[in-house]
Structure formats: structure tokens, C-alpha cells
Amino acid sequence: MGKSFAQKALERASGEKDLVPGQIVDAFPDLYMSHTASWRCIRTLERMGVDELYDVDRIAMVMDHISPADNAKTAGYHALCREFADRMGVRKFFDVNAGIAHVVLMERGLIKPGELIIGTDSHSTIYGALGALGTGVGFSEITATWVTGKLWMKVPESIKVEVDGPLARGTYPKDVMLRLIGDVGADGATYCSVEFHGSYVEQMSVSERMTLCNLAMEMGAKNAFVPPDDTALAYLDEAGADRGSYEVLLPDPDAQYRQVERVDGRSLVPQVAVPHTVDNVVGVDEVAGTKVDQVFIGSCANAKYDDLAIAAEVLAGNTVAPGVRLIVTPASSMIMAKAASDGIVSTLLQAGALITNPGCGACAGSGGAMADGEVTFSTANRNFQGRMGSYQSSIYLGSPATAAASAIRGVISNPQELLA
Amino acid sequence: MSELVNEPSARRELAKGVVGGTAIVFGDDVNTDVIIPGRYLVSIDPAELAEHAFEPLGPELQQRLRASDVVVAGRNFGCGSAREQASTCLIGAGISAVVARSFSRVFFRNAINTGLVAVECPDAVDAVEDGAEVLVDYGAGTVTVGGQSFGFAPYPPGLRVILEAGGLIPHLMQQAKAGQRG
Amino acid sequence: MTTVEGPVLQARGRCWTFGDNIPTDRLVKTKYVVEPMSVIVAHVLEDLNPRFPLEVQPGDIVVAGKHFGQSSGRAIAVKALKATGIGCVVADTFARTFYRNAFEVGLPVLELPGVSELVSDGDVLAVDVAAGTFRNEATGQERTVAPPDAFLLEMLRAGGLIPLAKKRTDLFDPAT
């Protein structure tokens, strides 16, 4: 019987053969990512009284969640992380200026096909866009892995998602994923490895695949996966990952899937996740006209270069509606540089956007807090109650194009009307 | 050490293999932003976190939570972020077990790793009403509700050791000590 | 029963001394600015003397060096000092916005160059702002300076600018 990607990746990481779904193994991850929560790992390590680490080169720390520090306490946590990285020789340390951990590690060639990557962030599923098995864990587990190099993993069942295209103008991978999450539900893929296949996925850029894999988390996935192809290898080349340093793992053609889901991109309209759950998804026209106070274009789901370019395309020649705040937070420093050099920053500024420093920004509580009764339209991946300020505020999720159109009109709007 | 071994009273009961008491019942898809809002993640102290557990749902519910021993929930409990404080705050609030139809996977991992009993038992969830007495016999693999007993798949031995040690870090430290002695 | 309109312009009480160039940021730290006065007053000047907010008594007198109350023009700093119930502030010199705010919120203050050399913490002082007189009862030293402008004294007696402006429509709103 053929093997899924996850079976192969966990066999590689555990050194065991012929794993079957449900089996629990000790796996040795290739990289342990911890974001601003690293301070908790460091404190835990201190209390354990351990100072010998398994392999310091597998530690990656990125100060992305509260960047820059918002008070003396968080400044102290950042300082603790810097001091630790310096003392222990953590070379993959990225400070508050770098951007969102996932994006930073990928664009710098630190995530490679076939690898097992764990992170203190649930959206670590994103690493599947380069054919790695990425999954989120708690900070105790990261600390334990620093020390022992291993952690227990259950071999997941796999789900195959086929996306057919092309997508209609004004719809994007974000719309594909929101539709899919709406269809299968927030727990539709719990503990599963979600593999994306199909004609349209093959045409997607790595950035678009990142949006797919990132949002797979919102249907409960353990990890996500897009088969690495020439597109992925070219991305890795540019990111500086040596081709000899990794092995592409592909599922066997006769791999077993628990289920197969299909999204027909051709018939898709822009989708919106309505408060307060990500699987509460409707076509944009059903909520068009809802007043928004704030629009946030940011997060690891949709603040990559092409996301900013899409927003700029919609915003060009338009201005943000009076009374609406448009916050744009580029996902990384490299994305900011590209956007500054090719006119995207200018276009956004002229439209009235507030461009912040790269990082998680408002998605993780650095700014963008709302007062009672306010509404944000966001390109992020969560719309849970109270995530951005008041428990009595609302978050709608959609693509950068829908976000930009809604900023221009001051109400949730179908971007297809502006792109026509 | 006090921050690592979460809530000693819950552990004492664990040793006997049975935990439980009054249940508080939730629906499906309870997410981590509701369990412990992101703004409080600057703490890892169970007691401090417990003050803010379920804050978005209001003070009345929070009071009931603190007076309860078992969280009973529908599908996909703990969906959302990987924040370990989602289970730590429940321990701080005096919760000794969570019985749900299903868990999000990161929450499930975090529960084991912080020493919180988390069992999937849909039949028991069907039978529970708010405020009922729920006992989880963790060794026997049963949940008892009002005289009725429901089975659940016992933890794999590897995970059970972690849980019984009070979580992953205490488990590692026990191992290290044993190693030193040996 | 008598009604006192505005603050008493004479004060007699124990003195608390502070140095030169104290900014309003340190009277009321930024993080407390938006808090209710009951919270602010529990932290006033705590950075410079943690005992002050805990032990200050109504009628006590604050004595400072040069340029007291510099930096931000926030009146909240003066309101916080007033809320402690102190009788008045005497300083070698005041920052201008602090001085102005003091009269506007009704806290008596007296500018007396050299005063910081005349006092030690805990000395009992008697100050009459309207007369411009100062006496350190512990040392017997006395000083007299020109009192504040008549307009400022009128403001103090009215209880501050807002009550004064309501009364003196001839000044601020002659049209009505």
C-alpha cells in the first residue's frame, strides 16, 4: 500500500519504517521555531537547571508577536531572548525588525522539503508550501525538544484536497480556503495531514501555496502539504537553500486518504468568514454593505508581497473612505523592501493606508485594538471573539482584494466590482 | 519548580486514577482566544491566568468555571492557537479534567504536557447536564455520569507517563533524576 | 456652617522637599494619566519619594528647587498634587505651564527663589500666598516676596479658571 507524505516524513524524522496512521513515534525535528514566546522556553529551561542543548543549530527564534515591545515587561522578555541567543550561540535569531517567523524562515531558505519543523505557533502548517511537515506545539514541548531533540508524534491520517482552476478574477487562494473551511468545518481535518493537489495548485506561486497551508490549520489540520515542484525548487534556490541539502518527499500515487475534498475555483466568488468563527463562511454579497471601522491587511495568511500587490491594484487611484482606518503590515522586512522599491508603498500611502513595521502586527495584538461595537475586515486567519481588543467587536476575514475594496467603500464590498 | 508542576491538588487525585466533580458544559468549537485571550499571554502563572480564563464570556460564567471541576465540551475544543496557557489557565481555575467530543490537536498535546486530563468521550458528553457530577477514571478508561459509565480509549503508555508526572517538563526532570541515580 | 469658596491661600504644615527640574512625567507617570484620580493620587511623585503618596497629609507643603513641573503641560499633574490635599507648593522657580495650571485648577503656589536652601524634610512651614510671606517654624527663618498677579489671585479665590470664566463673562464672553 502506498504511503502519504506524512507517513514518509515521519519515517524520515523517526528513523522507523512502515508507520501507520495512529501510531505514536519519537521524532527528531529538523528545526524548532519559537516566536516571542521563546522567553517562556528560556525561563522553563532555567528552572529545569539544564544548560546543555541537543543541537543549538536547530533552534530558530523570531521576535514577531509583540514587535516592538509595548512596555518594560515585554522589552525585558525580548532582552532575555537576545541574551540567551547570544550566550547559547543561536544563529537563527531574528529580532523585532525581521517580520513574521514563518515568512522570514521560508524566504531565507531555512525551511526545506521533507523536513519536520515544529513551532510555538499553530500556523506552522504553512511550511507545507515547501513540502515540509510543519506543525504547532506548546512552549513546554519546544523546551523539551531543545534538551532531548525529540518529541512524540502521532502518525496522522491524510486528506486530499483538489483545487481546480482557473480562479475567476477577484478571487484568490484565500477564497478557496475559506470556502473549503466553510464546507468541512473548523474540525474537518483535525489531526490530519492535508495534501493539496490539482491542476490549479500546480500553477500557484509558493506565496499562494503558503496561504493554502496556513489556513489548513483553521480546519484543524496537524500539517499541510503541497508537492514540491519546479516552482518550489526555484523559490528554494532563490532563498539560498542548497539543492543537495534536502530530499523531496512525495506521496505515493496509491497513498491512502481518509477523504478527498474538491474545490472548483472556476465557480468561486469572493468569500468572507463572518464573526466569530472561521468556518462561518458566506459569499461576499451576503454581507456586502456591512459597515467597517478598520481594515487590516496583514498576518502570515495574507501580507506577503503578492498580497500587498493585489491590495495596491485595487487601491490604485482610490482613497480610503472617511472614518475608516486601513492598516497594512507587511509580513517581512524583505517584502517591505520590495514593496518600497516598486511603487506599492507609494500607492498604498496615497490611498491613505497606515503602513506599519513588518511583523504579526494587529493579528497578534500589536495595534489594531477595537472599541466596543467596532468592526474590522481582516486578511488574517482568525476572527475569534476578543482577538482584537473589545469582546464586543467583530472581525470579518477575506482576501486582500476584498479588504481593499471594503476600505475604499467603508462597507464590505465585492472586489470584482472594482476590478472589472 | 512551582510553575512547572501545575496545581498539586489535581495531581494528588491523579495518583488515585480518578478525577472529577461538578461539570461545566460548553458547546462546539470553543477557541483559545475565548479560553485565554492573547493579551494575557505575558504570564505563565496558572493562578494569574485563571483570573482571565473565559473572560470574553463574562464574569458569571467565570465564577461558575472556578466552582467547577470538569469542563465538558462538544467538538473541537481548544481550536485556534498553540498557546499552552489554554490548558494552564484551566488548571489554575481548579479544573482537573476536560471531557469533549473531540479536541483540536494542539490543545490535546498541551493538555497532556501540562498534566491536564483530556478525554474524548462523545457518549458521556451526550449524557452530561450542566452542574452534574462527572468522574473520570483514568486508569480504567471510563467516564461516570449519574451512575452511567462510558468507556474511552485509554492513553497510550508513553503519554500516560507524561500525564502522571504532571506534565512534560516534570516528566523530563524525573527522568533526568532517575538517570543520575542509575 | 461656613462655605469656603475656593482654596485657603494660607497654609501651615509639614514640608516635603524635592529637587530641581522635576518633570510632570515624574509627578504622574504616563501610564497613570488615563486612570481615575483615586488611582493617580496613590502614585503621585512615588518615583522620587515612595513615602510621599502614602504619608502626605492634608495641609502639608511641597517645596521644590528650580523649574518645578517642567516637561508636559498636562494639568493632571497639578490636579494630582491638589488631590493629595496639600496646602501649597513653594519652589525656587516653576515651569511656566505648571505655574499657570496651578492657578487654573486652584492649587496655591508661591515662587520664592532660594526657598530650597531654607527647608529640610519635615520642617513645619507657614506660607501666605496672597501676602507673599514664608516662615520656617523649625528654624525661624522668614522671607517675603511679591505675591502673584491680582488676576491670578482672583482665579485662585474663585477656585480656578473654569469657575472664574463662568463668573467673569465680561472678560471671556462680553457678547453675552
Next chain:
Amino acid sequence: MNMVEKILARASGRQSVEPGDVVVAEVDLLIMHDLSGWLTSRVFDKQVGGPVRHPERVAMVFDHHYSPPTEDAADMLKANREWARRNGIQLFDCGNGNIHHTVVRRGLVRPGAIVVGSDSHTPVHGALGAFAAALGNDSHAGTVLPYGKAWFRVPETVRVELVGTPPPGTTARDVALWLVGQIGEGGLIYAAVEFAGPYVKELPFWDRWLFPLLCVDLGAKCSFVEPDEVTEEFVRSLPPGAADRPAHSDGGEAARVLRFDVGGVAPQVACPPTVGNLADVSALAGTPVQYAELGGHAGGRLEDFRAAAEVLQGRRVHPDVRFNVVPSSREVFTEAVREGLVLALHEAGATWFPPSTGSNQAYNMGAMAAGESMISTHARNFPGRNGSAEANMYLAAARTVAASAVTGTITDAGELA
């Protein structure tokens, strides 16, 4: 009469005024930021009430927050927005820029006008030949909002004449910092400080700006540079606004004249704990810094970004330093993109932040842990303003800030290898 006296006489309907007179004058512009606006609106609503007499003469600029980090901050901004809308007041929401730079760039400040605000640096508008003073919330709530008026005591004028040409590498900010050290904090309490002399006359507008800005640290009530061709040309570059009513001194009114030769001034650093604690940059060379920032009332100008870009050319920010760049206004940000400065500084390792007051008091950014140090173009360095009271803030010119960002220690740009 001098410029200030003429403006106060006109606005209070008098033929003439003299130092010491108390006058009630018509106010042309009241400016408030998110914090002072909130405090003032509460006093107004609770203790005064009623309509705002001239809402078109009131502007609120959200600059301490560029994006609220907490629900409490969001509540404050929402209350401010609603209060501004209810009273018909002009609002410049988050991201437009620093309060003083924004109202100037939008053409709201005119020569000869009376400008008041709670921000202590409000006197900076004397750079345009306005009479500008910082008043407390109660003045605004009690008289400016309900009646359009405020009381003023006419200040004595002290004329500060600057002569000489500083050495290359010494910028206007260095001279301004140095002057605070020379005159001393609180050295000119209550004065109207006129900046004059050949050095000042030769400065372009945005460099002149730095002098009235510092007068608050001298204890002055207001400060000004007599309007001249430089002022006129600058005002012509602004969007049209209310009429200009420039006033000029008749000459010889100053109670005192202070004369300084700036010919030997080296680049300066103001050290903790106060703005008047000055030293030559060379005396501090080697002091480690973890943060560097271009921003604040005194920074975030195009001139600062150009100076930094020049220093950073062919160099990179030290890995241990976070170098934050905060434009003073949306206009400056847009122009910086156009000039390629955004890309140049970003690629050298700086991080751009939204137009605002940046790390001023650490509302959105700039919080430091105990023992950390920042060097910046900001206007203030009191302990506890930016996170821990055990953190250190050094103030300097953009060149010094950029050079220090490169080496990770306080560095004179002229000494960079």
C-alpha cells in the same frame, strides 16, 4: 512693540500691550493630540459643556498612538473621534503624523496667528511667526472651547543671537541641544525667546524649527523667529488656509540680549536624566545603545532621513541595534518614498514606522527594559518615559543617531571609518 506683543495686542483688541499685562485674546488655533484631547474633552464635558464656539479653529491629531495596542487605547480614540465629530472639530486620525508637523503641513498654522495646545512643545509654531504657547487642559476646556479665548500674561522678550558658522558635521540640532546646555534648563522662565542673528537667518525653515522647539526646556512661554523671506517662501509651499497676518518687531524691545558664537560647537548628546545634561559626542563615544530612532517633534524630518542616508551609505545597522525610523507626517513619508530614502534606510537595516510621535512615551513603541539605552532625535529623555525607569535615553542629531546605529555605541558620524 515686538512681534509677540503686536499679535497679543491685535487679538485682545488693544492698541498696545506691555510685559506683565494680563490680556484675554482671541485664539486662532487650538491643537490637541489623542491624550490631551481626551483629558480636555472630559473636563469640557463634565465641568463646562455647551457648544464649541469656533470648532473650525480646533484640530485634534492622533499621534501618540498610530494603532491602539489595547482595548483601553481603542476606547480613548473612539471617544475622541465621537467627541470631535459631535463638536465639528477637525480630526487627523492615526497615521497622519506628529501633531505639530501635521498641523503645519496642512496649512493650519499661519504667521501672526495665536496657537495654543496642551503639548508643551506647542511654542514650536513660533518658527512660522505665530504666537504659540502651551496651556493646560483647563484653559482649553474653560475658555478656548466655549469662548474662543484665552488669558495670557504678556512675556518679556529675550533675544538670543547666534553668530558664527559651526564646523562641518555639526547640524542645527546640535546647536539647539548645545544652547539648552549653555542657557540651562529653566534659564529663561516665562520669557518670549526670539532667535535671531546671522546663523538663524541663514537656516532653512525646518532647521529653524528646532530652536523655538527647545524653548520649553529653557522654561520660556513662547519663542519665535521673525518672519522673513524664508518664512514667506515656506508658507507659500503650504496648502492655503486662513489669512496670514505677519507681525514684525519695531526693534529694541528685548529686555535682554544673549549672544552666542556657535563657531566651535561639536556634535552634542543630551544625556539622562534631563535635556540640559549636554556633552560633546566625543565624551560619550563607546557608550552602548540597543535602540536608535529618528522621530519625534524634533526628528522625523526629511532632513533627518537625508542625513541618515548619507551616513548609512555603504554601511549597515549593527546587528544588536534596532533602528526605528518614524516620519513626522504622511507628507514626509510620501516624499521619502519618492526620494528613495525609504528603501535606502530599510536596506541598511532600519525599520519604518507609521507617521506619529514614534517612541515618545512608548505608547505604541519604544519601550525599553532596565539597563537598555536608546539614542534618538526625540525632544525628551526623562527616566521612565520609555518603559523602565532604569533605561537610558540619549538625544542627538540624526547624523549621530545614524552613526551610533551603525556601530552599536554612541558615535560621532565624522569618526566613522
